[in-house]
Amino acid sequence: MRGAVVTLFGGSGFIGRHVVKRLAARGAVVRVPTRRPDHALHLKPLGDVGQIVLQEYSGEVSEQALAPLFEGTQLLVNLVGILFERRPGDFQRIHAELPRLLGVLARTRGVERVVHVSALGADPASPALYARTKAEGEARLRELVPQAVVLRPSVVFGPEDQFFNRFAFMSQLAPVLPIVGGKTRFQPVYVGDVADAVAAALSQEEAQGRLFELGGPRIYTFEQLLRYMLEVLGRRRLVVELPEGLARFMARFFEWLPNPPLTRDQIALLKRDNVVSGDHPGLAELGIAPTPLETVVPTYLVPYARQRGRPRTVDGA
Ligand SMILES: NC(=O)c1ccc[n+]([C@@H]2O[C@H](COP(=O)([O-])OP(=O)(O)OC[C@H]3O[C@@H](n4cnc5c(N)ncnc54)[C@H](OP(=O)(O)O)[C@@H]3O)[C@@H](O)[C@H]2O)c1
Structure with missing residues (x-):
């Protein structure tokens, strides 16, 4: 990968920064299109001078803006x-139309x-629009680029995650943690393993054209995780x-907030387990040993611990 130019859409996000680090370590030039280059400056020190390039991108999902x-x-x-969704149609635009246009451009630009x-x-048959549009995006991209690799992670944990951090924060404020879908099963996967999977999917010949399901070593219910x-x-x-x-009644109001803690679509998503099916290859086939959450989560929940600086290492649910 040394010297190769990688364009990493979404590279400024939670998983993105770990992917940037992996690709930079392999010697790639990493370009990150972002709507807010000033908010993505933390990526620059992850590579040598000039190795991480932030590209201003309007966020517009059109061939003209992306080309x-x-x-x-x-x-x-x-x-x-x-x-x-902030506006109706966002899922369709971001999850389905963007991958299609990336496919068009990947194909025409070699x-x-x-x-x-x-x-x-x-x-495509999920009760949640989130999951239906994710399926459409995969299909649209693969129609155009059959050799594209698709990675499907379960919930991803790591220092800046939106899962443990959010609930740990809530636990500081409220005596009760209200949940929906407490019996829904998850297979949390470490962000570093997902980033390794992206790097492996780019470099391994045998991965091309395949779909990988990424899950951690253990399955937990939502309630067990909390x-x-x-x-x-x-x-x-x-x-x-x-x-x-x-929950649906409350979500209807939450949906007016800029960053809703729960939406009706998420309630629909929680109706189904989020664990690997076994019908597709996974981390093992990419040469990655999954990291148990018990070895990582206590390290970043420190700021939320009752006795600061002393989170407890426990054996899991
Ligand atoms: N985190 C998880 O637990 C999890 C689990 C399963 C699947 N995934 C999938 O993994 C991918 C990465 O997840 P993540 O947690 O790293 O996401 P994230 O932190 O929310 O980052 C996503 C990035 O996408 C860009 N983005 C967001 N909205 C956009 C818009 N309207 N137009 C253009 N760009 C936009 C943002 O870049 P700028 O703001 O810099 O433009 C942001 O950095 C996503 O596809 C997600 O669905 C994540």
């Missing part, structure tokens, strides 16, 4: 994704390899399952 970002691109990674990060649960987190924090909180009707 200039492809100049000289040899390898392409797409990490752009959203958890909720991009050698493409890696697309989707999500476990992507399914109870584990509370144990690490040394904090007692009631974990209460909300009736679906009430």
